[in-house]
Amino acid sequence: MQVAKSSVLGYPRIGSEREWKKALEAFWAGKLEEAAFQSQLKEIRLSHLRKQQEKGIDLIPVNDFSCYDHILDTAAMFGIVPKRFAYEGGVVPLPVYYGMARGTKDAAASEMTKWFNTNYHYIVPELDGAVPTLAENKPLLAYREAKQALGIEGKPVLVGPLTFVKLSKGYSVAETDAWIDRLIPLYVQILRELAQEGVQWVQIDEPILVTKVSADDISRLKRIYETFAASVPGLNLMLQTYFEAVEHYGDIVSLPVQGIGLDFVHGLAGNLAAMEAHGFPKDKVLGAGIIDGRGIWKAPLRDKLSLLNKLAGFVPSDRLLVQSSCSLLHVPVSTRHETKLAPELKHALAFADEKLEELALLAQAVDGGERAVADALEACDRALEGLRRSNERNRSDVQQAVAAISATDASRSRPFSQRHSEQQKRWQLPLFPTTTIGSFPQTAEVRKARLLWRKGEWTGERYAAFIREQIDTWIKLQEEIGLDVLVHGEFERTDMVEFFGEKLAGFAFTQNGWVQSYGSRCVKPPVIYGDVAFEGAMTVEETKYAQSRTTRPVKGMLTGPITIMNWSFVREDIPREQIAYQLAYALRQEVEALEQAGIGMIQVDEPAVREGLPLKEAEQAGYLAWSVKAFRIATSTVQDSTQIHTHMCYCEFHDMIDSIESMDADVISIETSRSHGELIHSFETNTYKLGIGLGVYDIHSPRVPRVEEMTGMIDRALRVLDPQLFWINPDCGLKTRGFEETVASLRNMVEATRIARDKF
Ligand code: GLN
Ligand code: ZN
Numbered sequence: 163m164q165v166a167k168s169s170v171l172g173y174p175r176i177g178s179e180r181e182w183k184k185a186l187e188a189f190w191a192g193k194l195e196e197a198a199f200q201s202q203l204k205e206i207r208l209s210h211l212r213k214q215q216e217k218g219i220d221l222i223p224v225n226d227f228s229c230y231d232h233i234l235d236t237a238a239m240f241g242i243v244p245k246r247f248a249y250e251g252g253v254v255p256l257p258v259y260y261g262m263a264r265g266t267k268d269a270a271a272s273e274m275t276k277w278f279n280t281n282y283h284y285i286v287p288e289l290d291g292a293v294p295t296l297a298e299n300k301p302l303l304a305y306r307e308a309k310q311a312l313g314i315e316g317k318p319v320l321v322g323p324l325t326f327v328k329l330s331k332g333y334s335v336a337e338t339d340a341w342i343d344r345l346i347p348l349y350v351q352i353l354r355e356l357a358q359e360g361v362q363w364v365q366i367d368e369p370i371l372v373t374k375v376s377a378d379d380i381s382r383l384k385r386i387y388e389t390f391a392a393s394v395p396g397l398n399l400m401l402q403t404y405f406e407a408v409e410h411y412g413d414i415v416s417l418p419v420q421g422i423g424l425d426f427v428h429g430l431a432g433n434l435a436a437m438e439a440h441g442f443p444k445d446k447v448l449g450a451g452i453i454d455g456r457g458i459w460k461a462p463l464r465d466k467l468s469l470l471n472k473l474a475g476f477v478p479s480d481r482l483l484v485q486s487s488c489s490l491l492h493v494p495v496s497t498r499h500e501t502k503l504a505p506e507l508k509h510a511l512a513f514a515d516e517k518l519e520e521l522a523l524l525a526q527a528v529d530g531g532e533r534a535v536a537d538a539l540e541a542c543d544r545a546l547e548g549l550r551r552s553n554e555r556n557r558s559d560v561q562q563a564v565a566a567i568s569a570t571d572a573s574r575s576r577p578f579s580q581r582h583s584e585q586q587k588r589w590q591l592p593l594f595p596t597t598t599i600g601s602f603p604q605t606a607e608v609r610k611a612r613l614l615w616r617k618g619e620w621t622g623e624r625y626a627a628f629i630r631e632q633i634d635t636w637i638k639l640q641e642e643i644g645l646d647v648l649v650h651g652e653f654e655r656t657d658m659v660e661f662f663g664e665k666l667a668g669f670a671f672t673q674n675g676w677v678q679s680y681g682s683r684c685v686k687p688p689v690i691y692g693d694v695a696f697e698g699a700m701t702v703e704e705t706k707y708a709q710s711r712t713t714r715p716v717k718g719m720l721t722g723p724i725t726i727m728n729w730s731f732v733r734e735d736i737p738r739e740q741i742a743y744q745l746a747y748a749l750r751q752e753v754e755a756l757e758q759a760g761i762g763m764i765q766v767d768e769p770a771v772r773e774g775l776p777l778k779e780a781e782q783a784g785y786l787a788w789s790v791k792a793f794r795i796a797t798s799t800v801q802d803s804t805q806i807h808t809h810m811c812y813c814e815f816h817d818m819i820d821s822i823e824s825m826d827a828d829v830i831s832i833e834t835s836r837s838h839g840e841l842i843h844s845f846e847t848n849t850y851k852l853g854i855g856l857g858v859y860d861i862h863s864p865r866v867p868r869v870e871e872m873t874g875m876i877d878r879a880l881r882v883l884d885p886q887l888f889w890i891n892p893d894c895g896l897k898t899r900g901f902e903e904t905v906a907s908l909r910n911m912v913e914a915t916r917i918a919r920d921k922f
Contacts, residue, residue: 165480166470168219168525169449171365171402171423172226172319172489173210174514176678178496182206186229186682189256190264196256203229204307211308211316217518220525221363224316225304226489229256230263230285230681233329234272236321237262237287240348241297242330244272244288253298263681273331274680278369278405279777280456280492281687281729283680289341290332296348301364302355318356322368322401323349323386324379329370342382349386350393357397365400365423369488371414372406372429373777380413391418400449404488406777407432412440423449426469427487428456432778442476451487452524453517458493458675458689458731460512461520463527463535463542470528479529484521490514494675494686506552507670507691509545550735554668554692560744561693568743572794574802574826578852581802581828582887588762588803589715593922594876596890596915597647597855599809599831600719600765601655601897602636603904608653629654630707637711639905644912647763648716650708652897658721658767659729660688665700666748668692669730690732690741696748699755706759715763717807718756722768723749723792729770738774739788746795757800765807766797766827769894772810772818786821793825805829811857811894819850829853833893834875854883857893858914859907864899866906872914885922890915 176182185202188194194202207227214222228235238259243249246269247261257266263285265271273286301318308316323345327333333341356364368383375383390399400421401414407429408414415422422442424433442448450473452466474482496515500508512520527535549555574581615625632653640648655661663669669688676684701718709716723745732741749766756764768789776785797806808825811833815822822830834856858875859867880888890911896904 165478166474166482166484166525166528167221168521169221169317169483169485170214170219170223170490170518170521171367171404171451171455171486172223172491173214174491174493174495174678175206175210175227176495176676176684177206177209178499178674180676180684183682183684190260190682203227207307208311211312211314213515214518215312215314217515218522219518221317221483222308222314223319223365223489224308224314225301226319226491227304229259231283232319232321233277233284233287233326234259234263235300236326237285237330239296239298239300240292240294240345242287242289242292242294244269245291246270251295251297276773278373279773279775280405281677281679281685281773282492284329287326287330288332289327289330292332294344294348296351299352299355301352302359305356305359305361315362317363317365317400318361319365319367320349320352322366322370324375324383325368325370328379338378339382342386346386346389350390353390353394353397353399357394361397363398363400363421365402366419367402367404369402369404371403371408371410372425373409374779375409380410383413384417387417387419398447400447400483402449403429404451404455405429407436411436415440415443415446419446421447421449421483423451423483423485425451425487426473427451427454437473437476446477447481447483448473448477449483449485451485453484453486453520455486455488455490455517456492457734458511458513459734460510460516460542460545462546463520463524463539466520466524467527467532467539470524474529482528484525484528486517486521490517492677493517494672494677496674499674500672502673503670504552506548507689510549510691513675549691552692555733555735557667557693557695560695560747564740564743564747567747567795568740568791572791572798574798574800576802578826578828581805582853584802585805585828589805591646593885593919594888594890594915595646596912597645597717597831598640598649598891598908599861599893599895600649600652600717600767601895602632602649602651602653603899603901604653604897605901608632612656626703629704633704633708634711637708637716640908641712641714643905643908645908646714648708648712648714649719650704650716652719652895654704659726662700662721662726663688663690663730665697666745667695667697668744669694675731685729688730690727690730692733694741694744694748696751699759700752702752702755702759702761705756705761709761716761718753718761718764720749720752720764720766720796722766722771722808723796724774724789725768725770728774739792742788742792743795746792749796750799753797754799757804762803763805763807764797764800765809765831766793767809768793768825769809769811771821772812772814786818790821790824793827797827807831809894823850823852827852829855829889831855831857831889831891831893833857834879850883851887853887853889855889855891856883858890858911859892861892861894861896861899861907864903866903867910869910869913869917872911873917876914876918880918890918 189199238254262272274283308314327341398420401419402423404425494513497511611628614620636651679685705718805828807829808827809831856879858872
């Protein structure tokens, strides 16, 4: 008889056909009335519950569904709405809720930021001035709905108070306790109502516990959960953590809760070691997160089973929950829709729905049930073996070359100072050279042309001619505006990762592998499943063409190895470091091809380096070191007079400046306009020694910046940075902007540069 139970921490919201996204966008566009919208959402929500029920999941999460984001939901549940949204108390109306997420015509949206080390983004609650109340017991409503409609005994999911407060802003450290104390009674009220309703298990997510928490936080944690235990004694609480091993294991497992959920995928080593050292309490349930909620691969079921059996040595299997490592929010819905993938790849994939099957199966197999699932285990072995043996995973040419290259320290033949003077001689650039980040507006016309070509209505030749026309237009425009270093405009690219992935070996593209990035925005990351290999020049034709149309330098434009890796789903049979080196080796061949074609400035974008930074501090330096090395492998074989550029954006860099410097790019362009001078401050204390362009205007808004605003930015930067190394550029690519505003903004930027030059 099966004793272990299966449990899911959360299920993707977007729907197998992205119905959720479409409903949200229709509602925002005014094409769907609120009542119709709500009933569509309900249908989607119930279909997700039904699916988990059918797959045999024992503990099905409710309240994991959201109309946008679960942190925003939590703020709304407590009536925490910034003053500027004119909220009058009670249940937060949908227009106010979406106002916080997306902004209204009168009020700016709340900040959005990355959810731990994932590509999901949440809305940051603003606590200042808020008076929290329980506006609506949303978990209770979700529980009732599941029970009434489907007879499901749901497990309500809540964001825990410590995590909620820690992820919020608008309060000082000294006010942390006051905020915790304000929220505790509201949580108690929620939990009481759930208990009265007959709820058995509640999952309280405290992922903050895998980060570095202070002793103060641990005492807050105790206060919170002791109060819950005293106030709602009959209710089972599963304190859930994920994304890494917990810090303070001993304190956490002795909290007065009935279950502890740990991540045995991403925090396997740490959590297991802690368990071996301290044991696991005899009176608690262990939520064993063993199916990866973030990866797309089929789990090696035999290995998972032996891990589970090992865990069953710490807790009897009737107190073992076989869980996903985190919410399945981070993986696509189902492989069912994939009809075009190579069979050996498709068979090795498991998206959310397939993971449900793995969970149910493992729960059945643990503690002696193995024979009942023998066929499934064998099928799993075969699938994984098929991919392991595939040609794509066994490119000895790539493996040998990469092993040789990564064994040496990749560096330019001469140091920056010497290269710099060579480059000055070659390029004769004025003081404060101006340039852009790479892309120009992808207008409706550009997108339409690509679509026609993809559908086969345009020949490759016609499409190429169209791209050349775009390049012509923009080369002329850039000359006329007066920019010094030109770009071809990236009109042939949809996306900075997909474009390269389509041209390199080792990548696959799903038809429907969407995951939520933020709000209704979904991304479909490429899959790096084999050895990455260069198969021919990827960008030379367009770049060379652009260069043939002007006497000014045209910068070649590539996406860096770490960004390609961090924005893809990657294979797990080799370390990420190796994947990065394979990508770097492929890109090196492209860099060399560009150089041979006469392109003397090459930009290798690395906006996503920060996104891959491990949560655990101890692992960060190692990651940064091999990331830098990958960049250098890609860029270090060029001549001294070839100028390597890089670009970074989207993040804070202050604690990464040393690493950025050791990338040894001749010029970096970096986003600053949204960080209000903080970045300049970090460069001040670090005295950056290479070429640097600070973004002088924010491209994320259609507003045309005034000359004086940019002059202000430039003056401030020049108080800190060496004028001889200073470049002037917008803070990111311009592909999302309109034509008119782009031209007007760049004209103003060139004017601001002229003013700056006059002062020197
Ligand atoms: N070269 C890319 C562009 O201009 C860089 C994009 C980015 O930084 N995300 O679009
Ligand atoms: Zn950028």
